Amino acid sequence: MKQVFPFIALAFFATVPLWLQDQYYLHTLVVAGIFMLAAMSLNLLLGYTGQLSLGHVAFFGIGAYVSALTSLGFSLSIFGFQITHEPWPAFVGLILGALAAGLCGYLIGKLAFRVRGAYFVIVTISFAEVVRLVSLNWVELTNGPLALPGIPPLTLGFEWTGYVTLWGKAQNYYLVLVLIALAYLLIKRLVQSPYGRAMIALRENETLAVSVGISVTKYLVLAAIFSGALAGLAGGLYAHYIQIIDPMIFMFLNTVTMVIMVITGGKGTLAGPLVGGLIFGLAPVFLRNYVGPEVQWILYGVLMILVVFVLPEGIVPAIERWFNRAAKPKRKNGSAGGKMEQSGSSLAMASSGKVNS
Amino acid sequence: MDQLLQHLVNTIIMGGTYALLGIGLTLIFGIMRIVNFTHGELYAFGAYMMYFFATIIGMNFFVSIAFAIAAGMVLGAIIEFTLLRPKRGADIDTTMLIMIGAWIVMQNLEHLSWGGIAKSINSPLPDAPLVIGPVSVSWLRVMVLLIALVLIAATYIVINRTKIGKAMRATFQDSNTAALMGININAIYTMTFGFGSALAAAAGALLGPVFVVTPTMGDLASLKAFAIVILGGLGNITGAAIGGFILAFAEEIGAGYISSGYRDAMGFVIIIIVLLFKPTGLFARAERVG
Secondary structure (H helix, E strand, O other): OOOOHHHHHHHHHHHHHHHOOOHHHHHHHHHHHHHHHHHHHHHHHHHHHOOOOOOHHHHHHHHHHHHHHHHHOEEEEEOOEEEEEOOOOHHHHHHHHHHHHHHHHHHHHHHHHHOOHHHHHHHHHHHHHHHHHHHHHOHHHHOHHHOEOOOOOOEEEEOOOEEEEOOOHHHHHHHHHHHHHHHHHHHHHHHHOHHHHHHHHHHHOHHHHHHOOOOHHHHHHHHHHHHHHHHHHHHHHHHHHHOOEOHHHHOHHHHHHHHHHHHHHOOOOOOHHHHHHHHHHHHHHHHOOOOOHHHHHHHHHHHHHHHHHHOOOOHHHHHHHHHHHHHOOOOOOOOHHHHHHHHHHHHHHHHHHHHHO | OHHHHHHHHHHHHHHHHHHHHHHHHHHHHHHOOOOOOOHHHHHHHHHHHHHHHHHHHOOOHHHHHHHHHHHHHHHHHHHHHHHHHHHOOOOHHHHHHHHHHHHHHHHHHHHHHHOOOOEOOOOOOOOOOEEEOOEEEOHHHHHHHHHHHHHHHHHHHHHHHOHHHHHHHHHHHOHHHHHHOOOOHHHHHHHHHHHHHHHHHHHHHHHOOOOOEOOOHHHHHHHHHHHHHHHHOOOOHHHHHHHHHHHHHHHHHHHHHHOHHHOOHHHHHHHHHHHHHOOOOOOOOOOOOO
């Protein structure tokens, strides 16, 4: 059952544009899907290596800006040198955006080796704020608060297949769906590989992991590069889909949205960010009929606190446990995952206490 | 030269309130080890309370400041009592997530109850600036500095010279032993958080009349406070005071000689540089408190 469920979900979502005629709802699903990709990338850091990156929106925004600027072209002068860039195809921009965000992930990962816990969180927030201020003030390059309009949509294809420009909502929907499926598979392979097990070992008990020869720098940096690149890819998709970006993309609330998707869905699970992403991607559509954006954020904040108090593992592990219990009345290792999670957090507490004092 | 002098004066004026903000957070983040993202919201809360008491109700300016500080203390105590006490001893990520949730809730409640339009608070002090040679500064800012300095001195005395301050330091050094010595550690936790929050509210109440009051004013204040605490060393009150002035100086120089758009970036640059090169802060602690 567990093995076929992703395929059922994929098949279901593949049919959505066939029967969902309302373009607005389709648009919401595309944006939700883009944020799901970002949440998956955050989950890799937060869920699997245990590093809470509260500057994740920086990767997203860097991917968006690099991709947009590559496909729009720009000209600026630095110390008297005139740099002019002619517009390149949009998908090249998408790849460059992901690479640039991955490079930033590398730097942040290197940093995580030096500072942990609360410090890491503050450094990542600071990083995102610096990037936001640069995007706001480097008007020559980013157009500042006036935004970058007219970003071309993605054009896919090869010479021998012909080219398709993704103007429509359904086309973008399928692109995002395929990318989510690919990212899911890739992360699944990664976390089930020796690399992933090493990352989880670091999360559970760093001292022990190091003592058996797991290199902290190597795995944290690897996770951060991959996470940054995936968030950058999501940002690039966002830029080419929405076709206009401004420094508001670096808003802290965007990071909060990703964090709440991961936490509610279940951090450190493959399906968690997808479930959380679906809930919080679609929630604004339903909430906006009744309440204003402030109340929506208040509800998100309250929910975040409630999840920590009531359902600290998130929805997916809770459902899994409930499902196992229903399937096997006399379970033996049904909740092994849950148990590990709990002992893990207490271990993490002990080690973080040690690191901090 | 005159310009530099003016920058230095501005530094001293702003540094006083930054120091208040930093000392408040160094009690909570440095000593209690709570990554307090609501600190900036308490700063904004203080400013809104100042607006409420001084402009809406029309109370005396100085009494309003005292009331705003008291309101901040009560709100801080409530946050500790309801959100943090049940999760005491939980890992740092758990409390961090709770505080992020509280941050979002508080900021949007402010938005909801006061609206997004900036509020200004009138001050009873003369509008004409105080001019000394080439430097001019408004009377309001001078008064803000004086009150901030009084509050900093009072905090220093409470923490270092009174019995309650001793109880605080003992609790966060070793809460079990402190409890065995008859200290009510639950009360101390709530009190310390309230104390730190009161200082944030004080900074807000003092800066509210200087600038304007907006719902998002707390975002940068939180992060600046973290910069000050990290700069001064965790839990180091003197360090936080000096850190506040250093941050104010960096911002003044950054705004004056680089670009005013990057004024707010200085705090973040300081955080990144200090954590990379001297993670213990610039001022090594005289005594271990954490």
